[in-house]
Amino acid sequence: MNKFILKGNIIYSKNENEINFYEASYLVVKDGKSQGVYNRIPEEFINYEIIDFEDKIIMPGLVDLHIHAPQYNFRGMGLDLELLDWLNTYTFKAEAKFKDLSYAKRSYKRFVDYIRRGPNTRFAIFATLHLDPTIILMDMMEESGLVSFIGKVNMDRNGGAELEEKDADESIKTTISWLDKIKGKYKNTYPIITPRFIPSCSDELLNKLRKVKNEYKLPIQSHLSENLGEIDWVKDLVPKSDFYGEAYELFDLFGKENKTIMAHCVYSNDKEQKLMKDNGVFIAHCPDSNTNLTSGIAPAGKYLRNGQKIGLGSDIAGGVHSSIFKAMADAIKVSKLRYRLVDESIKPLSIEEAFYMATLGGGEFFGKVGSFEKDYEFDAIVIDDSYLLEEDELTLRQRLERIIYISEDRDVVSKFVRGERLF
Amino acid sequence: MNKFILKGNIIYSKNENEINFYEASYLVVKDGKSQGVYNRIPEEFINYEIIDFEDKIIMPGLVDLHIHAPQYNFRGMGLDLELLDWLNTYTFKAEAKFKDLSYAKRSYKRFVDYIRRGPNTRFAIFATLHLDPTIILMDMMEESGLVSFIGKVNMDRNGGAELEEKDADESIKTTISWLDKIKGKYKNTYPIITPRFIPSCSDELLNKLRKVKNEYKLPIQSHLSENLGEIDWVKDLVPKSDFYGEAYELFDLFGKENKTIMAHCVYSNDKEQKLMKDNGVFIAHCPDSNTNLTSGIAPAGKYLRNGQKIGLGSDIAGGVHSSIFKAMADAIKVSKLRYRLVDESIKPLSIEEAFYMATLGGGEFFGKVGSFEKDYEFDAIVIDDSYLLEEDELTLRQRLERIIYISEDRDVVSKFVRGERLF
Numbered sequence: 001m002n003k004f005i006l007k008g009n010i011i012y013s014k015n016e017n018e019i020n021f022y023e024a025s026y027l028v029v030k031d032g033k034s035q036g037v038y039n040r041i042p043e044e045f046i047n048y049e050i051i052d053f054e055d056k057i058i059m060p061g062l063v064d065l066h067i068h069a070p071q072y073n074f075r076g077m078g079l080d081l082e083l084l085d086w087l088n089t090y091t092f093k094a095e096a097k098f099k100d101l102s103y104a105k106r107s108y109k110r111f112v113d114y115i116r117r118g119p120n121t122r123f124a125i126f127a128t129l130h131l132d133p134t135i136i137l138m139d140m141m142e143e144s145g146l147v148s149f150i151g152k153v154n155m156d157r158n159g160g161a162e163l164e165e166k167d168a169d170e171s172i173k174t175t176i177s178w179l180d181k182i183k184g185k186y187k188n189t190y191p192i193i194t195p196r197f198i199p200s201c202s203d204e205l206l207n208k209l210r211k212v213k214n215e216y217k218l219p220i221q222s223h224l225s226e227n228l229g230e231i232d233w234v235k236d237l238v239p240k241s242d243f244y245g246e247a248y249e250l251f252d253l254f255g256k257e258n259k260t261i262m263a264h265c266v267y268s269n270d271k272e273q274k275l276m277k278d279n280g281v282f283i284a285h286c287p288d289s290n291t292n293l294t295s296g297i298a299p300a301g302k303y304l305r306n307g308q309k310i311g312l313g314s315d316i317a318g319g320v321h322s323s324i325f326k327a328m329a330d331a332i333k334v335s336k337l338r339y340r341l342v343d344e345s346i347k348p349l350s351i352e353e354a355f356y357m358a359t360l361g362g363g364e365f366f367g368k369v370g371s372f373e374k375d376y377e378f379d380a381i382v383i384d385d386s387y388l389l390e391e392d393e394l395t396l397r398q399r400l401e402r403i404i405y406i407s408e409d410r411d412v413v414s415k416f417v418r419g420e421r422l423f
Numbered sequence: 424m425n426k427f428i429l430k431g432n433i434i435y436s437k438n439e440n441e442i443n444f445y446e447a448s449y450l451v452v453k454d455g456k457s458q459g460v461y462n463r464i465p466e467e468f469i470n471y472e473i474i475d476f477e478d479k480i481i482m483p484g485l486v487d488l489h490i491h492a493p494q495y496n497f498r499g500m501g502l503d504l505e506l507l508d509w510l511n512t513y514t515f516k517a518e519a520k521f522k523d524l525s526y527a528k529r530s531y532k533r534f535v536d537y538i539r540r541g542p543n544t545r546f547a548i549f550a551t552l553h554l555d556p557t558i559i560l561m562d563m564m565e566e567s568g569l570v571s572f573i574g575k576v577n578m579d580r581n582g583g584a585e586l587e588e589k590d591a592d593e594s595i596k597t598t599i600s601w602l603d604k605i606k607g608k609y610k611n612t613y614p615i616i617t618p619r620f621i622p623s624c625s626d627e628l629l630n631k632l633r634k635v636k637n638e639y640k641l642p643i644q645s646h647l648s649e650n651l652g653e654i655d656w657v658k659d660l661v662p663k664s665d666f667y668g669e670a671y672e673l674f675d676l677f678g679k680e681n682k683t684i685m686a687h688c689v690y691s692n693d694k695e696q697k698l699m700k701d702n703g704v705f706i707a708h709c710p711d712s713n714t715n716l717t718s719g720i721a722p723a724g725k726y727l728r729n730g731q732k733i734g735l736g737s738d739i740a741g742g743v744h745s746s747i748f749k750a751m752a753d754a755i756k757v758s759k760l761r762y763r764l765v766d767e768s769i770k771p772l773s774i775e776e777a778f779y780m781a782t783l784g785g786g787e788f789f790g791k792v793g794s795f796e797k798d799y800e801f802d803a804i805v806i807d808d809s810y811l812l813e814e815d816e817l818t819l820r821q822r823l824e825r826i827i828y829i830s831e832d833r834d835v836v837s838k839f840v841r842g843e844r845l846f
Contacts, residue, residue: 073814076828077821079755080773107814294759294771320752320828329743332502334760336717341764348717350503391496391530392520398500405499405743408831 002419003030005045008053008382009396010037012060012372013356016304020372021396026050027058029378032419036374053382053414055389057399060370061121061379061417062324063362065284066221066263066313068126069137069150070095070104072111075317079292083227086293088160091317095128095153096162104133112140118323118409121379121417122366123148124221124261124284124313126194129155129165131178138182142189145422147366147379151194151221152178156205168205172212179216188418191216193258197223198234198247206251214252219259219365222248225272226264227295245272245281255279259365263313266290266298276308282365283310285357287330289318297338300331302346304353304361311362312354324362328354328404351401382414383407425842426453428468431476431805432819433460435483435795436779439727443795444819449473450481452801455842459797476805476837478812480822483793484544484802484840485747486785488707489644489686489736491549492560492573493518493527495534498740502715506650509716511583514740518551518576519585527556535563541746541832544802544840545789546571547644547684547707547736549617552578552588554601561605565612568845570789570802574617574644575601579628591628595635602639611841614639616681620646621657621670629674637675642682642788645671648695649687650718668695668704678702682788686736689713689721699731705788706733708780710753712741720761723754725769727776727784734785735777747785751777751827774824805837806830 006029010022020037028035028045035045071094078090098104115123125141125148127134134152141148152175156165165171179191193213195201201209213220225231225244234244241247245268248254254262256279263284268276276283285300303310312327313319319327328351335349363370369377388394388402403411415422429452433445443460451458451468458468494517501513521527538546548564548571550557557575564571575598579588588594602614616636618624624632636643648654648667657667664670668691671677677685679702686707691699699706708723726733735750736742742750758772786793792800811817811825826834838845 076811076825077817079824079828103814110813288756291756291760294763296763297760333711333714337714337720337757337760338764340717340719341761388499390533391526394500401502402499405502 002032003048005029005041005048005050006053006058006380007050008056008058010058010372011396011400013352013360013370016356017350017352019352019355019397019400023396027372027380029419032378034372034374034376034378037372055386056413057383057385057396057403058380059383060359060363060372061381061415062119062358063122063311063366063370064120064314064322064324065124065261065282065311065362065365066286066315067123067322068316069108069111070098070128071317072114073107076320082229083293083295084229092159092163098128098130098133101132101136104130104136108137108140112144115322116144116146116422117412119381119412120322120324121146121381121415122363122369124192124365125150126221127152129153129163131174134178135181138186138189142186145188145417145420147188147417149190149192149219149221151192153194153196154205154209155196155200156202158199168202168208171205172208175212191218193218193220193253195222195253197230198237198244199230203238206253210252213258220253221261222253222263224248224262224265225267226290227293228267231267243269243272245275249275249279255281261365263315264290264295264298265303266296273303273306273308277306280309283308284313285310285331286313286315286319287327287334288320289315291330291334292320293318297334297342299338299343299346300357301335301349301353304357309361309364310357311365312357323409324358325404325407328358331357351397351404354404355400378416378419380416381412383411384413385411425455426471428452428464428471428473429476429481429803430473431479431481433481433795434819434823436775436783436793439779440773440775442775442778442820442823446819450795450803452842455801457795457797457799457801460795478809479836480806480808480826481803482806483782483786483795484804484838485542485781486545486734486789486793487543487737487745487747488547488684488705488734488785488788489709489738490546490745491739492531492534493521493551494740495537496530499743505652506716506718507652515582515586521551521553521556524555524559527553527559531560531563535567538745539567539569539845540835542804542835543745543747544569544804544838545786545792547615547788548573549644550575552576552586554597557601558604561609561612565609568611568840568843570611570840572613572615572642572644574615576617576619577628577632578619578623579625581622591625591631594628595631598635614641616641616643616676618645618676620653621660621667622653626661629676633675636681640681643676644684645676645686647671647685647688648690649713650716651690654690666692666695668698672698678704684788686738687713687718687721688726689719696726696729696731700729703732706731707736708733708754709736709738709742710750710757711743712738714753714757715743716741720757720765722761722766722769723780724758724772724776727780732784732787733780734788735780746832747781748827748830751781754780774820774827777827778823801839801842803839804835806834807836808834
C-alpha cells in the first residue's frame with residue numbers, strides 16, 4: 001500500500017500562529033509522503049484507494065522530543081523529591097535494574113506497547129548505560145513501526161555504585177561497540193549520542209564523545225538548566241563554563257552540524273538562549289516533569305516567539321503520561337501560571353502554539369515531519385472524539401481543543417508512520 | 424442488602440498527615456454505616472455476606488465540593504480567557520440555554536451519567552437560575568444514587584440580557600417556589616442557597632437570601648477571591664466591605680450555623696482567612712480551574728495546616744475533569760509551582776494531605792463522610808489498578824500514588840453510596 005487517500009476532518013499546523021482546518025477532505029499519500037489535502041480528489045489521484053474515516057479527526061502524529069524508556073516502570077511514583085535527590089533515590093536504582101536482560105526485555109516490551117497505542121509517532125529516547133538492553137529496546141522500537149532516536153546513556157561519574165561506567169574509556173568502548181553492532185540494522189531506529197547531563201560525564205568522556213559523534217555523524221541529546229541546584233553544581237564541575245550550555249559547547253556537543261536536543265531549559269539565561277539559537281539547538285519543553293520535580297516553569301512562549309527551535313517532551317518518569325496531547329495541555333496551563341505569577345510580559349501559550357510545538361516544532365528534528373504539506377513524511381493519527389460531540393455543534397478548532405484537554409490514548413483509532421499503517 | 428463485608432486492600436485517611444493502609448482486609452457495613460476495618464472477621468459479623476474484591480483497592484468515595492452541572496457541555500473549550508471575560512463570553516451564554524427544558528434534560532442526563540461513572544460520590548453542585556431545569560437535575564441526581572447539594576443559582580445583576588433575574592423579588596420568589604416544590608421529595612438530594620457571587624447579586628437580593636436560608640435552615644455555596652479583577656470589582660460593588668469575604672458576612676451568608684462552601688480563595692488575605700476559620704467556612708480548592716482561567720494558585724497547604732476546613736472541587740467547566748483524583752494530582756502540582764515561584768515558606772502538598780482533602784476534608788461538609796472509621800456513612804469506590812501493577816512489587820501507598828496520577832474513570836469498577844451499591 002504505497003498510494004492511498006484518507007478521508008475525514010483534517011487538521012495540521014500552518015505555522016506558530018495558525019492551524020489549517022479542512023472539514024470532510026481528502027489527504028493524499030504516495031510512497032510514504034503527503035501529496036497534500038484537497039476538498040475534491042484531483043484527477044491524477046482518482047484511482048487511489050480511499051480509506052474513509054467519516055467524521056473523525058485526522059492530524060499529524062505527535063512528536064515526543066524527550067522520554068526515558070527505562071523510567072516507564074515507575075511513572076506516577078516518588079514525585080515527592082526535587083531533581084538531584086529524585087535521581088539518587090529512585091531513578092538511578094530503577095535504571096540499574098536494566099542490567100538484567102530479562103527484566104529489560106519485559107519492561108521495554110510494556111513501554112513500547114504503551115507508546116505504540118498513544119498519539120505519538122516520533123520519539124527521542126534515553127535508554128540506560130547498558131549495551132545489550134539498549135539494543136533490545138531498539139529492536140522492539142523498530143518492530144513497532146514507530147520512528148525513534150535512541151541513546152545508550154553515557155555516565156562515568158556521580159551515578160553511585162549501581163549506575164556508573166568505570167571510566168571514560170569504558171564508556172566510549174561500550175558506545176562504539178553499540179554503534180558497530182547496530183550498524184545498518186534498522187530502517188526507523190537511529191542512534192543518538194546521549195551524555196546523561198554534565199554532572200554524569202567527566203571532561204574526558206565529553207571530549208571523547210565529541211570524537212565519536214564526529215566520526216559517526218550523530219545527533220546529540222541531553223539535559224540543560226532544569227533545576228537551580230543542578231545549575232550550581234555544573235558551575236562547580238566545569239569552572240571554565242560561563243553558563244550551563246557552554247559546558248556542552250566547550251566539548252562541541254551543542255548543535256551546529258550535529259542536531260541536538262536539550263531537555264528542559266527552565267532557567268536558560270540570555271547568553272544560553274542566544275547560543276541555542278545560533279547553534280540551532282532544539283529545546284524539549286517538558287512541563288509536567290518540571291512541575292512534578294518542583295523545577296519551575298520554562299518560558300516556552302518566549303523561546304518559541306524568539307525563533308528558538310522548540311518541541312514538547314513527555315519526560316517519563318518526571319512526567320507521568322506519554323501522550324503529547326497532555327503535554328500540550330500542560331504547556332498551556334503552566335504558561336498561564338508563569339504569566340500570572342512570574343512575568344506578565346510573556347503571554348500564555350495559545351492552542352495554535354502548543355499544537356505547533358507538538359507537531360512541526362518537534363517534527364523538524366526528524367526532517368520534514370509534522371505537517372500534511374506536500375512532501376512531508378506521512379505520519380498521521382485518527383482520533384475518534386464522537387463521545388465529546390454531545391449537545392452543541394462544535395467547530396474543528398473546538399474539537400481540537402477538547403482533544404488536547406480530554407482525549408485518552410484509546411481515542412487514537414488508527415495510526416500511520418512513514419506511510420505504513422500501524423493499526 | 425444492609426449488612427455486608429467488602430474484602431480487598433483498604434485505604435482511608437487517618438488525618439491530614441497519615442493514611443491507613445490495610446492489605447487483604449475486611450470492611451464491615453451495616454445499615455449504611457461502616458463498622459470498621461478488620462484483618463479477620465470478628466465473631467459478631469461472621470454471617471454477613473462477603474463481596475470479595477481480591478487484590479483491588481477499596482477507598483472512601485471522593486467528594487467534589489464545587490461543580491457547575493450546566494457547564495459540562497463546554498468543558499475543555501474556551502479556556503483562553505480570564506474569569507470575568509470567560510463568564511461573559513462563554514459561560515453565561517451556555518447556562519442561558521438551560522431555559523429550554525428539553526435541552527436541560529438531555530444535557531443533565533449526560534452530566535449525571537458522567538459523574539456517576541467516576542470516583543466521586545458526593546457533590547456540591549451549581550445548577551442555573553432556572554427553576555424547573557434545576558428540579559430536573561435534582562430528580563436525575565436522586566435517581567443516580569449519588570448524594571448532592573444542588574443550588575438554583577441567584578443572580579439579579581451583571582448577567583446580561585440572557586442570564587439575569589428581573590430583580591431581587593423575582594429571584595427570591597423563584598427560590599421559594601423551588602424550595603416548596605422539592606420539599607420532602609428526595610432522600611439523597613438537598614437544596615443549597617446559591618448566590619452566584621457578589622457581582623451577580625444586589626444587596627437587596629443578598630438581604631432576602633439571608634431570610635430564606637434562616638427560614639429554611641439551608642447551607643450556602645458561592646465563590647470567593649478567585650481573580651484579582653473580580654476582587655477589585657467587589658470592592659466597588661460593596662464599598663462597606665473591607666475584604667471580599669466580608670461582603671458575604673455583612674449579609675450573614677458566610678458560615679456559622681449555616682454550613683457554607685466558598686470556592687477558590689486564591690487571594691484571601693489574613694482577615695478573610697481568619698473570618699473563614701472563625702465561621703467554619705469550607706474552602707473548595709479548585710486547582711485546575713484556577714490554572715485554566717489564569718487566576719493563580721491558592722495556598723491550599725497553608726489553609727489546611729492552619730486548620731481551615733478545606734476540600735477539593737473539580738469546578739467544571741473552569742476545570743476540565745470531574746474526577747477528584749485529578750484534582751488531587753493538580754493540587755499537588757500547583758502547590759509545587761507556588762512553592763518554587765511564589766513562597767518557599769509553604770511546603771508543597773503531600774499525597775497524604777491531598778487524599779485527606781479529597782475524602783475527610785470535603786466529606787465533613789456532608790457529616791460523617793470520607794472515612795471507614797466506625798459510624799461513618801458508607802461511601803466507597805473499588806479501583807482496579809491491575810494494569811498499573813507491572814514489573815516491580817508496589818506498596819499500597821505507591822499504588823495509591825499511581826491511582827492519583829494515572830487512573831481514569833473506567834478504573835472505578837464498583838461504587839457504594841450510603842451503603843447502596845450503584846454498580
